[in-house]
Amino acid sequence: MAQKFVPEAAEICEKSIKKFVSLVGSVEKLLVISGAGISTESGIPDYRSKDVGLYARISHKPIFYHEYMSSYQCRQRFWARSFLAWPQFEQAKPNVNHYSLAKWEKSKRFLWLITQNVDGLHLKAGSRKVTELHGDALNVGCTACDYTESRQAYQERLSKANPGLEERRLAPGEVAPDGDIILRSGIEKANQLNKPIFVVNIGPTQADDLAAMKLDLKISDVLKEM
Structure with a gap:
């Protein structure tokens, strides 16, 4: 099922991949930025990919922080969907991309x-030099105090408080990916410092016009050559 959420990529061009690998190989230091696309091969869909992204398949949209904090109904909706999606999300395993970067x-x-990403798959694959911009979905914390607990422990509490709800099931692939963040300003800064930018992504990104080279391919098709 994992490949079900990988969008259609451009035809593999060995010449382009070799050029990409050569250019990246000439860089003295590497800073890697990953997003939802790296986990689609683990069965976690992204939001925006054509046909297979979450937005293309269902009408539900993410709840923003200010909505969550200001609306009891939004919090109910968030945790109801999180409760139903958790078993599938929690079972996701790192794929070849996560292991390659580790x-x-x-x-x-x-x-x-x-x-x-908030799926924790980079850490599960062994990465240690990693910053999770949005934190992770494997732990939860109180917004009014410092109390925290594992997401699995909270799942068990939700189950006891909502008997019968767990009998419902989300359709395969309704598990939401991480949120995303506007990285354009940071990428522009790197460009101003003459730092080469390389992009591997199926579909457009905010950095395409600044990239020294962009490949519209599955990341695994590129990483296996590096």
């Missing part, structure tokens, strides 16, 4: 990995 840490060229 191995990159052994290189002196590797600086850091910044991920927009």
